[in-house]
Amino acid sequence: MEIHKPAHVVLLSSPGLGHLIPFIELGNRFALHHNLKVTVIAVTSETSAAETQLIKSATKPNLINIIQLPSQDISHLIKPDAAVVTRLCVMMREAKPAIRTSLSNMTPQPSVFIVDIFGTESLPIAKDFNLLNYVFVASHAWFLSLVIYTPVLDKQIEGQYVEQQEELKIPGCRSVRPEEVVDPMLDRNDMQYEEYLGVGNGIPKSDGVLINTWEELQHSDLQALRDEDLLGGILNKIPVYGIGPIARQPVSETSQETELVLQWLDKQPSESVIYVSFGSGGTMSFEQMTELAWALELSEQRFIWVVRAPTEVAADAAFLSTGFTSNSDDNNEVVANYLPEGFLSRTHNVGILVLEWAPQEAILRHPSIGGFLSHCGWNSTIESLTNGVPMIAWPLYAEQRMNATLLAEEMGVAVRPKVLPLKKVVDREEIASMVREIMVVDQNAKGNPIRERVKEIKNSAEKALLEGGSSRVAMSEVLLTAKDHCRACKRKNRR
Ligand code: UDP
DSSP states (O other), X not given: OOOOOOSEEEEEEOSSHHHHHHHHHHHHHHHHHHOOEEEEEEEEOTXXXXXHHHXXXXXXXXXXXXXXXXXXXXXXXXXXXXXXXXXXXXXXXXXXXXXXXXXXXXXXXXXXXXXXXGGGGGHHHHHHTTOEXXXXXXXXXXXXXXXXXXXXXXXXXXXXXXXXXXXXOOTTSOOBOGGGSOGGXXXXXXHHHHHHHHHHHHGGGSSOEEESSOTTTSHHHHHHXXXXXXXXXXXXXXXXXXXXXXXXXXXXXXXXXXXXXXXXXXXXXXXXXXXXXXXXTOOOOHHHHHHHHHHHHHHTOEEEEEEXXXXXXXXXXXXXXXXXXXXXXXHHHHHHHTSOTTHHHHHTTTEEEEESOOOHHHXXXXXXXXXXXXXXXXXXXXXXXXXXXXXXXXXXXXXXXXXXXXXXXXXXXXXXXXXXXXXXXXXXXXXXXXXXXXHOOOTTTXXXXXXXXXXXXXXXXXXXXXXXXXXXXXXXXXXXXHHHHHHHHHHHHHO
């Protein structure tokens, strides 16, 4: 019996597949588990065909409605080389009139509005419509702590964060090393730092925060966010809910390319293949790509590698523009141009390359996968943890350096290069040795400790989502609050 039932939930996601995917999955969860009407307002970037394609496939099961708002031309508002966070915040700001129009045209009138961290400037619009409003953090609790605490650090610390001698202390949470700060903190003079401070100041203005984590995974960080003597005071004591893991679910229709990858995986031994991918936007230099290719060969492990053309510009070069391309023979020839000579023929029995975009969720779920060399985007991380797959943590951008620390040092489910890949090329011997560390099970030892640990986390994730589990209970609390809010609004309207 569904008793906690607000009428209609609206979610607002910012551009980028790493944002849109968890919002669609959260929407699906509201619709499937709680039988609610759900609308996702998706602000999308003009250049990303992938976003449009994802929206098309996400509406097929007819669980949720999606309103796609193509982004406005913002070229007159930003410099041509503006960083990702600046672009995101400006796109979301410019979308505000269209968001207002969308909300006012909805039937039935929504009662809950959930925005992502780049959408907090739309919270006042929701207040005009009397909606209960939440922020959904599609990342983890330690990251949220840093975001909301940065306005305090901004007053305390002089000079660049990356040049500090001491770690950045956050009350009740693990300190952040200067070299692992999030991208917008790398340069305080860049416009994106100002925008990021705005994000930190915007989140506490909501009625509550939902985070893609769960109690058992990050209990002490969640408690710090609730404790008014620690970070709860900064958050204005609004409720903080761990509702994760929100992970990508299998799609009903699969493409021919997906079938080919899965058929290849079917022929490989259990947990014998390492999956190599850098998310929706990760790119690397030609030199680094060469070392990675040699390392995969040297490691003598089976692999699936999602390859993108190398670039010397920012590591998040493709974040707002990823497009799906097909794996035709022509494309294979193009790829061959930037891989070591003979790589394709030498490895064709042990590995496959997928161009640009792979069916990651289906790959990680496959029993033949035994490891994931990942850029540590939070969605990829969640997908790896929930499938019990250990990782090589290879952070590239955004909050991924923090994620890598969390995975390697706190959870013990990943190994990582000795130096941050951003600073220096990681050489083939080091990469090959990391690959062997997570893939090879020593017959004399009692299994592989990283593999054991990640399986424990997988189990705890499953428990959190069961009836009575921490995330299930948190979700019910959100809906109960929403129901009370609806009732109160109705009473007010009757008066
Ligand atoms: N993804 C995918 N195929 C790819 C690359 C990425 O399906 O080839 C999906 C992946 O499963 C995840 C999302 O895109 O759900 C990437 O989000 P993440 O937070 O890991 O990284 P971001 O792209 O935001 O840096």
